[in-house]
Amino acid sequence: MTQSQTKLTRADFQIDGQVKWCAGCGGYPILAAVQKALPETGVTKENVVFISGIGCSSRFPYYMKTYGFHTLHGRALPIASGLKISRPDLHVWVATGDGDSMAIGGNHFIHTIRRNINLNIMIFNNKIYGLTKGQYSPTTPLGSITKTSPHGTIENPFLPGELTIAAQGTFFARVVDKEPKGMESVFIDAAKHDGTSVIEILQNCVIFNNDIHEQIVAKDVRDDRMILLEHDKKMIFGKENDKGLILDGQEIKAVKIGENGITMDDILVHDKKTQNPNIHYMLARMTYPELPVAIGVIRSVDQPTYEAMLDEQVEHAKKNSKIKDLKGLLHSGNIFEIK
Amino acid sequence: MTQSQTKLTRADFQIDGQVKWCAGCGGYPILAAVQKALPETGVTKENVVFISGIGCSSRFPYYMKTYGFHTLHGRALPIASGLKISRPDLHVWVATGDGDSMAIGGNHFIHTIRRNINLNIMIFNNKIYGLTKGQYSPTTPLGSITKTSPHGTIENPFLPGELTIAAQGTFFARVVDKEPKGMESVFIDAAKHDGTSVIEILQNCVIFNNDIHEQIVAKDVRDDRMILLEHDKKMIFGKENDKGLILDGQEIKAVKIGENGITMDDILVHDKKTQNPNIHYMLARMTYPELPVAIGVIRSVDQPTYEAMLDEQVEHAKKNSKIKDLKGLLHSGNIFEIK
Amino acid sequence: MGNNQKNVIELEEVVVKFAGDSGDGMQLTGNQFSDASASFGNDLSTFPDYPSEIRAPQGTVAGVSGFQVHIGNKAVQTPGDLADVLIALNPAALKTNMKWVKPGATIIIDIDNFDNKHYKKAGYIEDPLHDNSLKGYTLIKAPITSLSRATVNSLELDIDHKTADKTRNQFVMGLLFWLFNRDVKKGEEFIVKKFAKKPDLVTINKAVLFAGYNYAETVEAIATQFNINPAKNRKGTFRQVTGNAATAWGLIAGTQKAGVKLFLGSYPITPATEILQELSLHKYLDVKTFQAEDEIAGICSAIGASFAGSLGVTTTSGPGLALKTEAAGLAVITELPLVIVDVQRGGPSTGLPTKTEQSDLMQAIYGRHGESPLPVIAASTPGNCFKFAFEAVRIALEHMTPVILLTDGYLANGTELWEIPNVDKLPEIIPPLVKDNDPDFQPYRRDPEKLNRFWAIPGQEGLQHRIGGLEKSDIYGAVSHDPFNHEVMSKYRAGKVQKIENYIPEQKIIGNPKGGELLIIGWGGTFGALNVAVTELREEGYDISLAHFNYIFPLPKNTKEVFSKFKKHLVCELNLGQFVDYLRSQHPEFSYQQYNKIQGLPFFIKELKNKFKKTLEEK
Amino acid sequence: MGNNQKNVIELEEVVVKFAGDSGDGMQLTGNQFSDASASFGNDLSTFPDYPSEIRAPQGTVAGVSGFQVHIGNKAVQTPGDLADVLIALNPAALKTNMKWVKPGATIIIDIDNFDNKHYKKAGYIEDPLHDNSLKGYTLIKAPITSLSRATVNSLELDIDHKTADKTRNQFVMGLLFWLFNRDVKKGEEFIVKKFAKKPDLVTINKAVLFAGYNYAETVEAIATQFNINPAKNRKGTFRQVTGNAATAWGLIAGTQKAGVKLFLGSYPITPATEILQELSLHKYLDVKTFQAEDEIAGICSAIGASFAGSLGVTTTSGPGLALKTEAAGLAVITELPLVIVDVQRGGPSTGLPTKTEQSDLMQAIYGRHGESPLPVIAASTPGNCFKFAFEAVRIALEHMTPVILLTDGYLANGTELWEIPNVDKLPEIIPPLVKDNDPDFQPYRRDPEKLNRFWAIPGQEGLQHRIGGLEKSDIYGAVSHDPFNHEVMSKYRAGKVQKIENYIPEQKIIGNPKGGELLIIGWGGTFGALNVAVTELREEGYDISLAHFNYIFPLPKNTKEVFSKFKKHLVCELNLGQFVDYLRSQHPEFSYQQYNKIQGLPFFIKELKNKFKKTLEEK
Ligand SMILES: Cc1ncc(C[n+]2csc(CCOP(=O)(O)OP(=O)(O)O)c2C)c(N)n1
Ligand SMILES: Cc1ncc(C[n+]2csc(CCOP(=O)(O)OP(=O)(O)O)c2C)c(N)n1
Ligand code: SF4
Ligand code: SF4
């Protein structure tokens, strides 16, 4: 991959024109975080490509001064896949919504993940269809009243992390649009991960689903309702850092350190690198109020990428094929010279 | 639901014409098992519907003397969903292949499952595209040489059970085409389950993927490489019934009873009914050679179905709506009488 | 009040355009105004105009949202070409809309927003109030924001800023009530009804409404009032209706008349989403809606429901129709009833998603693989979306076929004052059902007249059968690869659709049924504009008539006869010429001229009249 | 050997049909026979014919699989209407194929399989060997199975039953070598090559080959040998090629000549799958293939690859094309190069998946929402799939547009003896690339002649830009909702495709270039049959010519001129009349007659000639 010579800055990625999201949309801080994180990943401007589907979130590429492609609803991932497979030297980011990636795009989502193509996928999870003005999405909580569910939804929502891990994902992280630092650091981690990185961003839609994440991310409650996972560190949380996670049989439990004989030693250590997905699956599934919602990088394991394996096959074929060129191909097999 | 008065037999479901699978195809014993299981589910002939996509497996409805619909590649599930939602009184079965359900139909698969629509889905998992003559499917093992992967596949295969559970499935079972009794009993369980039942059938394709499951299901090895799960029973396996499964931290392990101090008490008891999916997730993921492959009903939990919730909303609306009929609707809101 | 006017001008009709930021509630204000007009007995037509961003930055041109209302005392058939009155809440709204107002129009601006900061945001280089660009217009500079706020503040009710600012609409409304010489009581009633459960909101909105009214009455700026009398010759019970609502209701009406349940499988997409939203409200009428994971699942669920004895319906716009074509082919070969509603928008691809266009016609007629004929019909006004949705249901059920109903963004979001039909008088629809245990039943036995097969429904005793996408044998419905059978079945499918021409009305001529010089040919949502243009020209003495098509495939039986009565044929469409190409292939004996517009906008009457006159003059 | 023949008849051409169970390896036998024929210098054409089940029960009609070979000493252009020689390995094969043999044909059956059990399975009520139904044919009852087994057993090599039975093909082959008076050495060579690594198989197959040969020579039954001399006037290097392989190779050739890499995103579907399979073998040529999760991902991955500077290609058949239409529209609006290959099969829906048809034409031309023009071209022989795949690449890259290439099941699986082109002499293809940091680059600036935009590729310095499905402003490519811009851009897109007519060859007339009584009009895969029928009639003195189209949209510039030279126009297609409807819309000034066949089968020369004569006779 081409590395930048002179250090880039946020401004290198900012467009001259207008960003056209609603005032107060969670898209703005996400955009800022990406623009700040990119210079830290050592790329050159011309080697970065942003691909998106359709949705408010999918306008993202228009707001980045890089190569970009605003594609079709649900189809960002196959387009990004073709791009990355044919050009492994490019740094490919995907901006998508909960509807774009998991409603119409759900199949591409799980297939891209199992192929472990090196894409950085940002899911703007506002749990609603923004651009079409407020219908429920596959992540909308059961029972929600929306424009198309006047009597409440009757579908169990997907958890993006759960799907990612079950589709044999190698990288999953969750971040909050309100937390610039957290986003930046996770974006950098995702960029560095060689394989499909899925980042769920809890994003606020001020217009159609305002404060949907507040129950968890509001300033006054967040410390007790979210847990920031850091690799190789104890999984502790709470305003006083006095709570932690333990494994109790098949289940993760939140406990108070010092109560019921629980000590710091009982608390689990986060290992994002373990290949076995069981614990990552459980961590990704944690939902409030039973458990705190996990923030940060939940899983990040090394596995060969699709494009690397393909390139290997290409190289191998070039070395070993008896036929070397098109002429050879056309003349292979049974040929008849008629004179 | 309408229950049959006189007990039906297998013959009631057999067609007069020819079944047109290849000689030796795993489809035959599956068909027989379904025809034998149906009478045990207490249905009447005219209330049973078989829906399928496209593939060898999807010819299934033509071979059942019930209502049937051979639809489009990948689309059996949304068609079955519309059918079941509009007619909850019908018993709807879906016959699908690994390609049909998880390649082109992957999105419908996970969405149908999360909605918990009461369908019985039989996946004929022969790990290959049969009807199109031998290309790899999403369940084909990594590295396999097939017609479209002359240098070996470079994709991690899906495990149907893993996806089912991560899509919040309420019922998952695995059976083997060679074992008529096992299939029949699981089909009956699936029929009784009120919600989406996913049954993965390890099916042999004699022509394009012969013996793909033999490593596990061959007579001489099967007892050590598969474990038959039964609800509320210890998870033991092996020719001598001397092996079992234990939970070791985040992982399931296979152990020998009597060795290393392991006694029968350490062995896990199978609870298919626990809502918490963690252990089912792990059981569904077990693959040989690390662990024995789980056979039988892995998960079967009660949760309201989509169609039941919708019918409730309809009933509630009928009772509570101020507008009662179309005339009322047309005259609701601002009306202007001009005389 | 309302009596001390200075100078009242009687008008036949007037076009008012409301424009402001996307968040300013222009659609709501427009609706309130048009409802009030309806209650005074005016006929009307409305059309919203909004960007594809939800709320692009305030004050920018990209964020301007508009709503046009055309009211009159004679039949009003379009929202009007250009506005007589423009309400522009900020400079961006003014800038965007100046090209859509009549010379000499009345322009009401919120002067509070006309400062340098706002000019810059709107992209103005010079102050439009001082650069002479508004010369010749009647400009009313009302301090809408400040007076609204002041009014609310004076009530000392502890109302927050945002809520206070939302009352600006009522200021505008008050102003318009005065301007159109109307009893402001109607405005009061609206407020009381709308905010029934929030007394504070009633108080502040009422106060601001009166503030607006009084401002207009007091200030020197407004010298003239307009008066539009109630529409003559229109008696009955009316309501405003959008094309999307009318479509939803027509579907309900059709299925009720057929005695089958309505199942909608759909996926949201602009501008079709409101049909799904509307139908999801009417579960009490046994309507089931299923918001699918994508368009394919939408249509497939509908096909499943139709197989099971409901009428499956799916609603979408162009990109969604593209995704549904494979499944539409399944409905063709299995000969199941199905209604596909395509609310056309600007293409290709995502195109201009909030704009109108008629460019999905070819896809509707031809956009399936194999020989896949299915009937295509099109609605032509917001209100008659009801009628053609009903027709779509009738054709689908009585002829056992998928049907595509085309509407468009203009019909979908526009409204007209619609006479509510008498539900009891709607015709019955009779699907070709089969009796339990009918010994003669065979899945592909056909009605000898219509050529439809019959509908045996799972659950019915003794009728078990299997259908599917592979070719089936005539009568018996077994999978068949027989060459001659395929030809027979292909011709049956084509013939069945062709025979629908025997069950639809003949094509009418508006103008001279005997024929003449120039026949204008249109289809679908352009009816209002074409009809007004033709009618006005006829009144001016021109030899011109209109054949406007709702039945597209098959065409009415007398189409050729109609065409042959005229010398010239001009086909007008909002695309690059799809219907005209289709007509050329169906009736190549005429040499059609074409007039196309592809700007995401409806036709304007003026441009039509110009074109028509030119066409008449040409040799 | 081969010299002691009894009675040799010289033939110009012969049609041989091999028929047996799907598992009997008929395709292989047929191929071996045709390769041998080619090596003797015959021209040839082949066509397989298989059911949509993989291996329906043995011995049943549903399970019969066939392979037809037409060889000759003059140019062979079709696999032949009816067979001169039928090899039927069982009664079901006989039953299915009797309607496709010539009167008096030679029929070779495996008498071992003609017993009551097999008759019943095949659905015979009476024994066909004794009910007089074979009267007039030369019947050769060879004990193929038993003699093959006996031969193998005699070698005492411990060969299992299944393998022994597979040698039956060689018995048939030996028989045919004798029948066609050929040196059996060629057959030996084939076996040695094919089983190179399995000496036992060489031994047994060789032995059975000779057994068949000797049987034919010895037995009384076969009185006559046929001799077909090498084709005259054909010199060069030839090979057999299927349309699918030729397509794959043409795509490689085109991208190599353009200096871009080839990326195929595809999903398996009959009869297109072999293109994906073929390309997946050629990674050493820098070809990347991606088997996607569905057709949509297939085309989308190709679009992504094209954006990134490769040529994206996707291959499919009708149902897949239906699924790809939305994404094709994205390629239209973003003006990226893309090749979509549609190998047509019998429709609608799943239809007749293993049969041929020309019924996706309308979908190819019109099957997208919005105004979405893209060029459509069609190959007309298995071999020229190479040429038109190359053309598709050229048009896509030089004109920056998605292109649909239509082939069909008949071309895809059929073979012809194809002269291998000289790779070095293929024309260069020059995509409109942009230099790094070009200050004049704008995403929607256009070439003034062709109207294409330019191709700036991620990774290039200083050319960063963003494209997408929303309408874009002329030149600058910003998202634009401007009405007039949309009209301008819509017309550019249409104009760009129309202008391709300046970069394709003029339409040729086969027959009398000056014109005449009757012009036969065809397109795509029916070329062989139409050409033979027209040529034969011309030889018989009829005033008839052929215009066979490969360029469908846009049509060649001289189309009208060509048509106007003839009095009558008869459009022949394997559908219900799609090209004819399209021609009516494009050139309505001619009154076209049409001849359609929709049986999943190619045209027969005989039926064409009959129809042509009738048309000539009609007033
Ligand atoms: C094929 C197709 N179907 C539907 C749509 C309409 N549509 C556009 S965006 C969208 C959903 C957006 O939701 P999400 O992906 O969550 O994005 P958000 O706007 O919330 O960021 C839908 C249904 C479309 N553009 N194309
Ligand atoms: C839209 C569409 N795409 C592709 C196909 C071709 N196709 C038919 S079946 C099949 C895959 C079958 O595999 P699987 O579902 O595993 O079924 P099996 O034949 O193995 O039982 C494919 C790719 C099709 N019929 N329709
Ligand atoms: S609608 Fe919601 S998601 Fe879309 S731009 Fe506005 S705030 Fe953001
Ligand atoms: S190809 Fe395989 S899966 Fe298909 S019918 Fe034959 S054995 Fe069964």
Ligand SMILES: [Mg+2]
């Ligand atoms: Mg969203």
Ligand SMILES: [Mg+2]
């Ligand atoms: Mg399979």
